[in-house]
Amino acid sequence: MFEFLHSISTWLELFLQGISDNFWLSMLFIFLVCIGEAVFILGLLVPSLPILLLTGGLIAQGSLPFWPIFFAAVLGAIIGDAISYTVGYLLKDKIRTVWPFKNHLKLIDQGEVFFARHGGKAIFIGRFITGVKAVIPGVAGMMSMPYRHFSVINVISAFVWAAVHILPGVLLTGWLKSIGLSLEMVIIVGAIVLTVAFLVVHFWKRILLVFAPFMGEFGRSLQARWQKPEAGH
Template sequence: MDVIGPAGAGLAVALENLFPPLPSEVILPMAGLAASRGSFTLFEALAWTTAGSVVGAFALYFLGALLGVRRLRAIATRVPLMNAADIDHTVGWFQRHGAKAVFFGRMLPIFRSLISIPAGVVGMPWWKFGLLTLAGSLIWNSIFVLSGFLLGEAWPIVEEYASILQYVVIAAVALAVAWFLVSRIRGIVRHRRGGAVDAETADAEATARAGAPSTLDA
């Protein structure tokens, strides 16, 4: 951290948005620790890391804008167990709750990076996205930078608590994915069974009509 300086810390945080395995929970406290040692000021640590968060978020925002709803709907039709309606439902939800999702999403592992993409897809105004990202990122970064600044060499304790939050988020995502898969597969099975029953009913009715005496025979 002494070598890369505050600008390097900001670059690392920006890259974390594009490559989530880079842990901001480690980068930010180390920047705070370096600031406590006088390598650079606390203001520089907060300013550069928050700027990196905003820049990285905008990179994914523009990626989402490039994809757009139409392309995502086309992709969804080719993905097993998904359809275009899933994209429509997600877009509708984000249009209703997008501001809260962007703001609070900046404080959650995994979502901190991914939340920028749907914001670009639905066309959230760039200034609104920027302000919400700036506010959420400043809160998140301040917590970790100040932790490193105040705790000093004991900063790894912050990573331990952050890991707990990350595990909780991962578990919630896993449960949500499992629920989606189970409900979607059950829906497909019910649909196929209903189609088979309808086909059998139609065959039975056709057979009954074929065997019934006509008016000419009468």
């Protein structure tokens, strides 16, 4: 597994460094990657996380400018989600009979359940969850979410998403260099950091309940508030 990640990291690093000398080509590449990763179902095939983490590393090294790349990523993410919404809105349930969507019916069903549970918040939350992010905007269109409401959440979440994926690469690069590690480690370390951050944000109540027995009176109050009563009580 590590050898596979090493190979991918090395190839991406060489590729990104190769195009970093051309400002407009770099902008176009990041823009298209961020569109592609958000397109309904097809986004499953676009490895945006390692690309944006390494891009952050190149920004830290001075090979790429931060703001133009950041705004290219934001704009790409907005357009990608808008495309997905439009596809879902136009096709509705017919999407289940159209390739390649018909090959991912289980994922679409999961997206519908997620959207029904979280409503508009699903657009924001779903952008950060691998797999789900490739279907949520399309599901929003299928379920006829008002486009104005969708667009507001789409734009706000795109800014946050781009920052969350680029800034860790920028911040990690200096630290990794200081301990003698190469830029390719940005992908591995960054992916771990983002995964841990997601788990903490998504499961913070459960995590606090695990440590509640060691937190005295405050911990007992959390248990009383959040723990489900046992059967028979």
